Amino acid sequence: RIRFELCNFLCYQIDISCKIPCFSNTELIEALKRRKECAGYYKFDEIDEVVLREYEYRKDPSKAHHLEYIQKYEQKRLTGESKKSYAAKE
Numbered sequence: 854r855i856r857f858e859l860c861n862f863l864c865y866q867i868d869i870s871c872k873i874p875c876f877s878n879t880e881l882i883e884a885l886k887r888r889k890e891c892a893g894y895y896k897f898d899e900i901d902e903v904v905l906r907e908y909e910y911r912k913d914p915s916k917a918h919h920l921e922y923i924q925k926y927e928q929k930r931l932t933g934e935s936k937k938s939y940a941a942k943e
Contacts (some may be wrong), residue, residue, distance in 0.1 A: 875908035
């Protein structure tokens with residue numbers, strides 16, 4: 854992981870992983886198939902991001918930003934805004 858910070862503010866981070874513990878090899882392949890291109894880089898589909906953030910939050914509950922992301926996702930899911938992403942994972 855490479856982090857670019859300015860005055861203790863994270864500006865950019867590069868994270869290269871060869872294995873993500875919260876995904877089996879098959880799940881990781883499927884998550885990579887669902888990834889979205891955004892501004893010249895790839896990011897996980899929303900439901901896969903939630904799975905990863907749940908794992909990271911359980912590992913370190915002091916990372917409240919992961920819990921906030923999960924809560925926002927759940928609110929969107931309950932109001933029907935995330936049906937497409939959620940259905941892809943089910």
